[in-house]
Amino acid sequence: MLGSVLLITLCAFEGLATTTIMPSVVEDLDAESWFSVASGSSLAAQLTATVIAGALADWKGPRPVLLAGLGLFAAGLLASAWAPTILLFVIGRIVQGLGAGLLIVPLYVLVGSVVSAPHRPSFFAAFSLAWVLPSLVGPAIAGIVVARAGWRPVFWAVPILVAVATIPLISVLSRLGSRSGAVPPRLRSLSLMALVAGLGVLFLQLSGAVTGTVFAVLVLAGLVLTGWALPRLMPRGAFSMRRGVPSAILTRMLAMGVQAGVGAFLPLVLQRIHHWQPDAASLSVTLGTVSWAAGAFIQSRVSNDEVRLRLPVIGTSLIVGGMLPVLSLLSGSAPAWPALIGWMIMGAGVGLMHSTLSVLALGLMPAEKHGKVSSWLQVADSAGSSVELAIVSILMAAWAATGASGGLSYAPALVVALVIGATALASSRRIRPA
Numbered sequence: 001m002l003g004s005v006l007l008i009t010l011c012a013f014e015g016l017a018t019t020t021i022m023p024s025v026v027e028d029l030d031a032e033s034w035f036s037v038a039s040g041s042s043l044a045a046q047l048t049a050t051v052i053a054g055a056l057a058d059w060k061g062p063r064p065v066l067l068a069g070l071g072l073f074a075a076g077l078l079a080s081a082w083a084p085t086i087l088l089f090v091i092g093r094i095v096q097g098l099g100a101g102l103l104i105v106p107l108y109v110l111v112g113s114v115v116s117a118p119h120r121p122s123f124f125a126a127f128s129l130a131w132v133l134p135s136l137v138g139p140a141i142a143g144i145v146v147a148r149a150g151w152r153p154v155f156w157a158v159p160i161l162v163a164v165a166t167i168p169l170i171s172v173l174s175r176l177g178s179r180s181g182a183v184p185p186r187l188r189s190l191s192l193m194a195l196v197a198g199l200g201v202l203f204l205q206l207s208g209a210v211t212g213t214v215f216a217v218l219v220l221a222g223l224v225l226t227g228w229a230l231p232r233l234m235p236r237g238a239f240s241m242r243r244g245v246p247s248a249i250l251t252r253m254l255a256m257g258v259q260a261g262v263g264a265f266l267p268l269v270l271q272r273i274h275h276w277q278p279d280a281a282s283l284s285v286t287l288g289t290v291s292w293a294a295g296a297f298i299q300s301r302v303s304n305d306e307v308r309l310r311l312p313v314i315g316t317s318l319i320v321g322g323m324l325p326v327l328s329l330l331s332g333s334a335p336a337w338p339a340l341i342g343w344m345i346m347g348a349g350v351g352l353m354h355s356t357l358s359v360l361a362l363g364l365m366p367a368e369k370h371g372k373v374s375s376w377l378q379v380a381d382s383a384g385s386s387v388e389l390a391i392v393s394i395l396m397a398a399w400a401a402t403g404a405s406g407g408l409s410y411a412p413a414l415v416v417a418l419v420i421g422a423t424a425l426a427s428s429r430r431i432r433p434a
Helices: 002-028 032-060 061-082 086-114 117-129 132-149 152-174 187-206 212-233 246-272 278-300 305-330 339-364 369-402 406-428
Strands: none
Touching: 002 032, 002 061, 002 117, 002 152, 002 212, 002 246, 002 278, 032 061, 032 086, 032 187, 032 246, 032 339, 032 369, 061 086, 061 152, 061 369, 086 117, 117 339, 132 152, 132 246, 152 187, 152 212, 187 212, 187 369, 246 305, 246 339, 246 406, 278 339, 305 339, 305 406, 339 369, 369 406
16 A cells, blocks of 8 residues: 555656646746647657556556556656757656556556455545645645756656655565466557557647648648547547537546646746746646545535536536636736636536546446446546647647737637637536436
């Protein structure tokens, strides 16, 4: 439990810290146009790895998958820490994202393999709590480190801690053997679709950092690859808002996209337009995460089935409503506190709908299909965040060509989030079965 909780805590800290320090990274590497791809490339890679991690763990056992995830996660962080250019930094982020995707899933499989049934609930409860401490102190620590010593120590310190966290797991992993056998057909098909989807999203994100013919080629290739693979990783009818589980999965994907998109750009706008220091801008990350936790706690106390069916609509309504004051940040003369309150309202909305949609989706499907539903939910979380940042990357590049400056130069990021949030609200109204 100690090793597993430490690893999840470090993954959570890295994700929250990266959101805080990314404005400093692109400024230091003189690569402002790479902000979206630097923020989202690890999510695109994580989408690919998360999809196949479960099938890999079933085929080879959790030990080799977990060890591969640990190695890639640490290697990617170190590569980003010492990267002299933005391209090498992004490559490190991609490797780290692959590692993160291969890390979390086998931890859950490991619990199923070595922990007795009566003790499993305490493990999963500890896994959930492992996100709390990083959300409270992670952004602030990252902001202070950036202000005092720069952004690179945030990346090279985590691999050292990962090595320490692995020590309690060594004796457990040494008792687990690796399985053998032919590659399952399911793993082949999943790997192909996941790889194509991840490449498509990555191409879309990269398009925002280039111009001319290369921009057009990357956008076209990204749209074709993502358009082919992503619907095959989601339930049939998701993108047409079919009632029931398809709309539940789509709502989850869209809402997570809004949360990731606004969460990534808030520290950037606060630093560039409102001239906040990195440690002060980290407050936005903490507020959003704490309000998410509050919303998740509230939904856990709702036992009335009729009310629970309404929680996704309530949550997405809060997301859209909270976006409105956030738009005021585009004006450098406007106070920031209304936007931060709106961001907290959005976080509470995400908390209300995220866990609720897991329960509703599983409840709407027979038990023998719960594994497939769990896969859809994981894809929705990863794809929503990475695709939203990809869309923003494309539109920001096109918008910059118009000569927009000041706060208006960041308008596409927040406008896209508002449109996606409104679509999530429409989708949430289709979850209730006819």
